Structure formats: structure tokens, C-alpha cells
Amino acid sequence: MTLHASYRAAVLPGPHEEIVLRELPAPSLSDGAALLHTLCSEVCGTDVHLHHGRLAGVPYPIIPGHVAVGVVAAIRGRLTDVEGEAFHEGDVVTFLDVYGTCNACYQCLVARQTTRCPHRRVYGITFGVGDGLLGGWAEAIWMKPGVKMLRLPHGVAPEAFMGGGCGLVTALHAIDRAEIRLGQSVAVLGVGPVGQSVVALANLSGAGDIIAVGAPDSRLSFAKEMGATATVPLSVPSAERTSLIRDWTGGRGVDVVVEASGSPEAVSDALDLVRDGGRVVIVGHYTDNGPVLLHPHHQINRKHAEIRGCWGSDYSHFHRALGIVARMGNRVPWAGMVSERFPLERAGEALQAVADRSVLKAMIVPS
Numbered sequence: 001m002t003l004h005a006s007y008r009a010a011v012l013p014g015p016h017e018e019i020v021l022r023e024l025p026a027p028s029l030s031d032g033a034a035l036l037h038t039l040c041s042e043v044c045g046t047d048v049h050l051h052h053g054r055l056a057g058v059p060y061p062i063i064p065g066h067v068a069v070g071v072v073a074a075i076r077g078r079l080t081d082v083e084g085e086a087f088h089e090g091d092v093v094t095f096l097d098v099y100g101t102c103n104a105c106y107q108c109l110v111a112r113q114t115t116r117c118p119h120r121r122v123y124g125i126t127f128g129v130g131d132g133l134l135g136g137w138a139e140a141i142w143m144k145p146g147v148k149m150l151r152l153p154h155g156v157a158p159e160a161f162m163g164g165g166c167g168l169v170t171a172l173h174a175i176d177r178a179e180i181r182l183g184q185s186v187a188v189l190g191v192g193p194v195g196q197s198v199v200a201l202a203n204l205s206g207a208g209d210i211i212a213v214g215a216p217d218s219r220l221s222f223a224k225e226m227g228a229t230a231t232v233p234l235s236v237p238s239a240e241r242t243s244l245i246r247d248w249t250g251g252r253g254v255d256v257v258v259e260a261s262g263s264p265e266a267v268s269d270a271l272d273l274v275r276d277g278g279r280v281v282i283v284g285h286y287t288d289n290g291p292v293l294l295h296p297h298h299q300i301n302r303k304h305a306e307i308r309g310c311w312g313s314d315y316s317h318f319h320r321a322l323g324i325v326a327r328m329g330n331r332v333p334w335a336g337m338v339s340e341r342f343p344l345e346r347a348g349e350a351l352q353a354v355a356d357r358s359v360l361k362a363m364i365v366p367s
């Protein structure tokens with residue numbers, strides 16, 4: 001494969017600033033490193049938050065793009081997947097965007113939740129442009145030694161995986177936390193990429209009624225294609241939505257509610273919607289969207305409700321997500337979630353399209 005001395009990248013200089021194109025030198029690859037030529041990288045809701053300066057500890061300027069697919073253009077040493085099979089130049093891969101979990105701290109070794117490791121860094125979010133080609137909105141991505149690459153299974157097109165992408169991986173973690181039992185009713189608040197994949201995975205988990213709540217109507221229609229059995233638009237006032245959904249569930253409320261909207265009010269709605277002894281998973285608040293007033297007696301204590309948070313993803317979520325797309329991609333329209341593709345020079349437009357929700361998912365296709 002032809003390597004280049006430098007590669008173009010779309011750079012976010014700082015909060016509220018315009019995306020600019022920059023040429024960065026190719027990294028010199030040490031043993032255990034690889035270089036990907038980027039095929040596509042997604043524009044995630046997190047990138048909008050990065051643009052708005054709503055994430056702490058971001059070393060601007062950065063190259064956004066945390067979930068991406070590329071072709072291995074160069075590799076140094078023998079790199080293998082979890083089966084021990086070697087990666088080769090020409091392989092089409094994605095990678096765990098989380099880098100540097102230490103396997104030495106309390107969170108990694110005792111609590112066994114690497115997503116809370118304080119040394120954890122994330123491609124496209126917590127690396128600065130000075131660190132090199134460490135974001136997906138670029139013609140090439142540097143796989144530093146230790147980055148976990150994953151080969152796309154045979155028959156899985158890059159865009160089929162990326163249609164789910166970050167939202168699918170996040171949703172898989174949320175579904176793990178939700179522990180849905182066969183036939184249980186589920187409400188999903190929010191019909192962005194995470195909510196859509198939560199709907200699909202709840203369906204694959206054997207849920208009974210799956211009620212999607214959100215806006216706009218086009219996203220609610222898509223949620224039905226993903227497996228929702230009923231939808232409720234946000235134009236229906238909150239109290240009416242709750243009584244409507246309670247009516248559908250024998251007056252009890254739903255067994256499991258997954259909040260994937262990022263709205264603080266949705267957390268209160270979720271607690272109103274869940275049945276006594278039910279479970280609420282909160283996955284929509286990756287950034288600080290502010291507080292909300294809860295009524296502990298009515299909404300939590302007397303209800304005997306269980307509330308679970310869900311933060312980030314680890315290797316297992318990526319690994320299993322690829323297997324799910326390989327087996328279920330013909331039944332679940334993940335590929336259809338990508339509504340528009342943008343070259344690097346139009347990355348700013350892509351960001352705007354996601355911010356104003358004119359597309360469900362935008363993809364950056366560098367070349």
C-alpha cells in the first residue's frame with residue numbers, strides 16, 4: 001500500500017470555532033503500531049458536544065472522530081486479534097477508541113470497570129492534534145501500540161457497521177445494564193442513534209412491547225423499522241405521554257426504561273414511566289446537560305425503583321457489536337441510519353447537520 005509523508009485532517013480548533021483542514025505528518029511507526037487509511041468515520045452527538053465545549057478535559061485543537069473504519073496500510077511487528085490471528089496490510093478494521101486503560105488501578109483491577117480507569121484516553125476526544133493523527137476525521141489514523149483493532153467480519157460492509165457505530169456500541173452496553181427478560185416491556189426515551197440501537201437490541205433481546213418516545217416523526221418511523229412496537233411523539237405533553245404508556249401496560253408502567261435522549265427532564269419522565277420495582281438505565285447524559293428535580297418518595301423510594309448509569313464502552317462491546325451486525329444486519333437496518341456522507345472539506349457542514357438534527361447520522365468519508 002502506498003504510504004504518504006503527510007495526511008489531511010479536519011481539525012476542531014476550539015469550542016464554537018470552525019473546522020479547518022490541516023496537513024499532518026505521517027507518524028513514524030514503532031513496533032506494535034499500525035497506520036490505517038480511513039474509509040469512513042462517524043459524526044456522533046459527542047462531536048456536537050465537543051464543538052459546543054460541553055466535555056471536560058478536551059485538549060483542543062483536536063481531530064474529532066472516535067469510531068471509524070479503515071484499511072491497514074502499514075503495520076510494525078506481529079499484531080493479533082483476540083483469537084490470536086495476525087492482522088495484515090489490506091485488512092479492513094475498526095478499533096476500540098479507548099486507549100491507555102492501565103490494568104493496574106483500582107477501577108481496572110478491583111472494580112473491574114475499565115470505562116472508569118483514570119488513565120483512559122479516547123481517540124477523537126482526549127488527544128490533541130499535537131499528539132498526531134489520533135482522530136477519525138482524517139485520511140489516516142495512527143494505531144498506537146496497544147490499540148485494539150477488530151477485523152470487520154466477512155460480509156459486513158464498513159457502512160453497515162458504522163450505521164450502528166458508536167450508538168450501537170453504547171446501546172449494547174446500556175442493554176447489558178438493562179438486563180431485559182424475555183417478554184418484558186421496554187420504553188426507550190430518545191430516538192437518536194443510541195436510542196435507535198437500544199430499540200433494535202431490546203427487540204433482539206426478546207422484549208415484549210417496545211415503546212419509543214422522541215422526535216421528529218421521521219425518527220419515530222425509523223424506530224419502528226428498528227423494532228419499536230409503538231411510538232409517542234414529544235409533541236404529546238409529558239403527563240399525557242405517561243398516562244398513555246401506563247394505559248398500554250395495564251396501568252402499571254413499563255418493566256424497563258432506557259433514557260437515551262440527554263434531556264434532564266427525560267430522567268424524571270423515565271421514573272414516572274417505570275413500573276414499581278422496575279429498572280431505569282440512564283445512558284443519554286454523556287455530557288453535562290444540567291440538573292432536574294426528582295421526587296424521591298414518589299419516583300424512587302416508594303416505587304422500589306432501580307436506577308443504573310451507563311458510561312462509555314469497552315472492547316467487549318465492540319467485539320460483540322460486530323458479531324451482531326454480521327448476524328443481524330440483514331434484519332436490522334443499521335446501514336440505513338447513515339443519511340449523508342461528507343468529504344473532509346465539508347466536515348463542518350456534517351457537524352451542523354447532526355447538530356440541527358437534519359440527518360440521523362452523518363459520515364465523514366475522507367477520500
Ligand SMILES: [Zn+2]
Nearest residue numbers: 102105108117
Ligand atoms: Zn486503570
Ligand SMILES: [Zn+2]
Nearest residue numbers: 044045046166
Ligand atoms: Zn460517539
